Amino acid sequence: MEMRKVLCNVMEDLMNKNDNIIFMDADLAEANGTMPLRKVFPERAFDVGISEANMASMAAGMSAYGMNPYICTFTAFSSRRICDQIAISMAYAKQNVKIIATDAGIASELNGGTHMSFEDIAVLRSIPGVTIIDVVDEFQLKEVLYKTVDYKGVVYIRIPRKDVPKVHDEEYEFNLFKADVIKEGKDITIFATGLMTNTAVEAGKLLENEGIDCEIISVPTIKPIDKETIVKSLNKTKKAVTIENHNVIGGLYSAIAEVSCAECPSHIISLGVKDHFGEVGSIKFLSEKYGMTANDIVDTCKSMLK
Template sequence: MQDTKEMRQVYCDCLLDLAKDNKDITVIEADLMNCIKTERFKAQYPDRFFNVGIAEANMVGIAAGLSTCGKIPFISSFGPFATRRCYDQIFISVAYSKQNVKIVGTDPGISAEVNGGTHMPFEDMGIMRIIPECVCVEPTDAAMLRSLMPQIAAYKGLVYIRLFRKKTEKVFEDGEKFDLFKARSIKEGKDVTVIASGIMVSRAIEAAEILKSEGIDAGVLNTYTWKPMDKEAVTAAAKRSGAIVVAENHNVYGGLTSAVTEVVCANCPVPVLSVGVNDKFGEVGKMPYLSDVYGLNVSDIVERCKQAIALKK
């Protein structure tokens, strides 16, 4: 079942709620207000809204400057343009300078659909999580986004938010609370655990149900914050099930698979397999087609779980 509201609408709702009580909340856009639906923020707080045009690096520089004045800038663009296009400005002007800026990269992975490879970020979380002290988070659905936004605004430092723009599959109930720095265990399993993020969470849940019907006890762990990774939750899942499958809408190189493997290898070495984009560029297509192209379907998760179990000693 899909959420009733698009994630971009919920994002703007949260900004408006935060801005009521905090005069330092500001929004900067690179001419994509209509895409992220922040025109409502502009209408309500015109003196706290800035459109820099298609100049993402300049947007980051302005955000860094506003941060030095005590403001809390939220800036956004499509994932590749919010990260890769202005990476040096993010690294030096924001992170190295320890500024308090929140960057929103929309349309992650295959959700970019017909915008194609130039707009399809399979590497955004990978390049952002290697920036020292950068928090990287991918909200699963609207309920989680609502819970995390106040925490993101309150956190002092750089946060990258990987945001699905449209309606997501509803995974959590409205009003549920989430800790920005803790993973959410959806189901514990003794045979294998699927560690998933973003659109892959609902697919992991469906895969676990299929595996259950076949007599396999599969757990699902939602690591929505990729950095800092909840090492305790990941290690506990590895110890409990003895095998891990990572499901991500991202390149497996540098992505969630890499982040999880770093934890597992150091704390509880068990087989780790991945369902993700295997070192490929994006292409044009709707999500069902792209899920087939990159092997991101429920059936792919089911198969990888069986393979991971077979590797257990």
């Protein structure tokens, strides 16, 4: 099922259960699949138009009056365009707002560079009180939405819009404060987040065929990051590769490296977008261009183990 369909279905269920939930779009309800919410909840689901900063301020104001607001737009517009509102109106003011950020990174595909955010995690990691989750698949998205509905603070939920490969299944349980050990291993660790988690799993299978026992850890919550799981793995393998659908500056690699430097110095190499703007292209094309494929992970791991 497409991620936007899961988003709409879960939000409808949550809004049926909680009259305080408000859902706002910024002229992208059709693209994000949330238009049906307006028919079911005409007084609590609405469009503010191409006015993202106003939407963010409205959400902060609604939170101040005890409501539980969600805002939804493309990743580029839910981070850099409303950065000041997130920092001051939401986080500084200690409001409770959920930000649904769609079309994350290369998942933006044909929308191109202006809509392709590779810096959103880095920007928001620097703001106190913002929780950041880079969602892997539809099963995790469902869990994240249910597990964070009553969470206090600003929650930034970063997702692709369309169908993505499944990493988890219906039995999956999300823990906001824990990374998921997908596979245990002893030779090298692969840390992955969001869309790149399935790529890491593919790489793990290729490495296994070559006799390399890698540990694969999915890190959906970038902030606050699960230091315990990271340190435990690095103490065992001493080597790691990070893979992310984001600029390697300020995202998963930076977060992992910060933990490593403070707790367990290790050899870590980053894979992801190397300080570039985006461009028009398919996920396959962009993954190859930016060195984010399973083969790139395999080559990097093998090089580190020589």
